[in-house]
Amino acid sequence: xxxxxxxxxxxxxxxxxxxxxxxxxxxxxxxxxxxxxxxxxxxxxxxxxxxxxxxxxxxxxxxxxxxxxxxxxxxxxxxxxxxxxxxxxxxxxxxxxxxxxxxxxxxxxxxxxxxxxxxxxxxxxxxxxxxxxxxxxxxxxxxxxxxxxxxxxxxxxxxxxxxxxxxxxxxxxxxxxxxxxxxxxxxxxxxxxxxxxxxxxxxxxxxxxxxxxxxxxxxxxxxxxxxxxxxxxxxxxxxxxx
Amino acid sequence: xxxxxxxxxxxxxxxxxxxxxxxxxxxxxxxxxxxxxxxxxxxxxxxxxxxxxxxxxxxxxxxxxxxxxxxxxxxxxxxxxxxxxxxxxxxxxxxxxxxxxxxxxxxxxxxxxxxxxxxxxxxxxxxxxxxxxxxxxxxxxxxxxxxxxxxxxxxxxxxxxxxxxxxxxxxxxxxxxxxxxxxxxxxxxxxxxxxxxxxxxxxxxxxxxxxxxxxxxxxxxxxxxxxxxxxxxxxxxxxxxxxxxxxxxxxxxxxxxxxxxxxxxxxxxxxxxxxxxxxxxxxxxxxxxxxxxxx
Ligand code: SF4
Ligand code: SF4
Ligand code: FES
Numbered sequence: 001x002x003x004x005x006x007x008x009x010x011x012x013x014x015x016x017x018x019x020x021x022x023x024x025x026x027x028x029x030x031x032x033x034x035x036x037x038x039x040x041x042x043x044x045x046x047x048x049x050x051x052x053x054x055x056x057x058x059x060x061x062x063x064x065x066x067x068x069x070x071x072x073x074x075x076x077x078x079x080x081x082x083x084x085x086x087x088x089x090x091x092x093x094x095x096x097x098x099x100x101x102x103x104x105x106x107x108x109x110x111x112x113x114x115x116x117x118x119x120x121x122x123x124x125x126x127x128x129x130x131x132x133x134x135x136x137x138x139x140x141x142x143x144x145x146x147x148x149x150x151x152x153x154x155x156x157x158x159x160x161x162x163x164x165x166x167x168x169x170x171x172x173x174x175x176x177x178x179x180x181x182x183x184x185x186x187x188x189x190x191x192x193x194x195x196x197x198x199x200x201x202x203x204x205x206x207x208x209x210x211x212x213x214x215x216x217x218x219x220x221x222x223x224x225x226x227x228x229x230x231x232x233x234x235x236x237x238x239x240x241x242x
Numbered sequence: 243x244x245x246x247x248x249x250x251x252x253x254x255x256x257x258x259x260x261x262x263x264x265x266x267x268x269x270x271x272x273x274x275x276x277x278x279x280x281x282x283x284x285x286x287x288x289x290x291x292x293x294x295x296x297x298x299x300x301x302x303x304x305x306x307x308x309x310x311x312x313x314x315x316x317x318x319x320x321x322x323x324x325x326x327x328x329x330x331x332x333x334x335x336x337x338x339x340x341x342x343x344x345x346x347x348x349x350x351x352x353x354x355x356x357x358x359x360x361x362x363x364x365x366x367x368x369x370x371x372x373x374x375x376x377x378x379x380x381x382x383x384x385x386x387x388x389x390x391x392x393x394x395x396x397x398x399x400x401x402x403x404x405x406x407x408x409x410x411x412x413x414x415x416x417x418x419x420x421x422x423x424x425x426x427x428x429x430x431x432x433x434x435x436x437x438x439x440x441x442x443x444x445x446x447x448x449x450x451x452x453x454x455x456x457x458x459x460x461x462x463x464x465x466x467x468x469x470x471x472x473x474x475x476x477x478x479x480x481x482x483x484x485x486x487x488x489x490x491x492x493x494x495x496x497x498x499x500x501x502x503x504x505x506x507x508x509x510x511x512x513x514x515x516x517x518x519x520x521x522x523x524x525x526x527x528x529x530x531x532x533x534x535x536x537x
Binding site (some may be wrong): 114127128129130131135136142144145150151152154155176 | 249250251254255266280281283285292296299300303347348350
């Protein structure tokens with residue numbers, strides 16, 4: 001996974017110093033914004049108030065998916081507006097919401113097999129392997145590969161490959177087969193979690209410990225910690241390998 | 243021998259009996275099938291529209307993956323995958339402009355494709371590299387007395403430029419049957435189309451064609467059919483339910499993947515054949531010929 005969060009910090013630093021102004025185009029109109037801002041920061045600097053299409057500002061919620069272009073390049077680029085730093089002559093727009101097909105189901109009544117996908121998301125099988133989705137993904141996920149894994153019935157692999165998905169919607173916005181990759185992947189992870197993953201004894205044990213109040217004291221400490229120490233602790237946390 | 247292997251989606255889902263019996267047989271023939279990484283759907287059917295390049299991306303991307311692993315040959319089992327990959331390969335070898343366009347579209351790939359991978363069907367490997375006479379020497383349980391009609395359908399033979407045998411008078415499946423000790427039955431419908439994807443929208447058409455094909459084989463004494471395509475298999479095997487509803491005289495006949503017969507004759511554990519996945523259960527027939535044990 002990419003390093004997140006720190007971009008906003010840097011952004012604040014730049015703003016406090018006298019930053020150089022660079023030109024950007026927001027929905028076609030030229031603005032001068034301080035160098036070092038994120039796309040989201042640049043839009044707000046230019047006077048846009050973002051109510052939808054922005055959330056955590058830390059690169060985790062996926063609300064701020066955006067498309068842009070840079071000067072002299074035909075390529076449509078994609079990213080998270082809260083994490084992508086502006087460059088001179090960038091063409092910017094913000095996508096507030098992407099209307100996507102979402103199947104309604106009761107996961108308790110499903111079978112962890114390819115027929116479930118054929119029923120709920122038949123469009124998955126229209127994939128032509130163009131890889132546009134993978135190119136669009138700000139999380140560097142092999143989106144095409146997880147769609148292809150589903151097509152050959154490998155739900156476990158699809159769940160694994162899509163694990164870092166933040167449901168930003170960019171893949172679906174770009175797919176010529178009109179697949180909503182992230183909802184299909186969500187179904188894969190649900191089926192995997194419910195039916196396929198090996199039951200963890202460790203989890204049962206930990207659950208019991210929680211019920212026995214073993215961690216109450218630690219939680220209590222966290223609850224009363226000031227923001228700075230909490231932040232320090234958060235960034236220094238151990239992340240378990242899968 | 244080690245060879246890059248493209249399974250295709252159906253062998254991983256509907257046709258596990260095809261893949262499992264093939265992999266077990268090949269490993270007993272000392273052929274290592276190396277499933278290459280990150281393969282995608284073959285494209286399912288070769289697009290005949292000359293400017294419809296997007297449907298050539300899937301097959302060519304697979305050939306890029308083979309090239310990435312430094313292999314120059316890839317083998318498939320499914321006739322449909324074989325046909326799609328082979329024809330896409332032929333297209334880009336003959337049309338450098340289209341090849342350029344495809345490479346440009348796949349600009350994220352580390353390697354460019356230049357037509358250097360050879361696409362093969364497993365039957366070609368068995369015939370030309372292992373040799374049917376060698377197989378005949380290696381089999382432990384000759385399928386003596388088993389009368390089997392070969393069924394080629396379209397995709398192994400047509401168009402002739404990609405076919406693995408003479409499109410009008412093919413012999414490769416017959417020769418294969420000979421090598422495993424079975425008796426091949428001659429009948430006029432072996433290269434007839436099974437109606438293919440019509441099975442999705444026009445079941446009646448499939449039922450009529452399948453009835454003609456199967457009945458012709460039965461009338462000439464066939465006790466089973468052998469083939470190499472999961473779609474043909476669906477139409478000739480699973481659709482027998484609908485055939486019986488429409489034609490009351492139809493008796494039914496088991497359908498085998500050629501690799502199931504290979505595994506059986508090599509004396510491998512019956513389990514690798516996954517006969518439980520065949521729609522018409524072939525086990526009563528095999529038991530009556532003493533080719534598998536009693537239950
Ligand atoms: S897979 Fe799609 S929805 Fe998920 S993070 Fe990547 S682009 Fe966004
Ligand atoms: S963009 Fe759509 S069609 Fe293209 S590879 Fe991704 S899922 Fe398949
Ligand atoms: S606002 Fe949450 S990821 Fe950008």
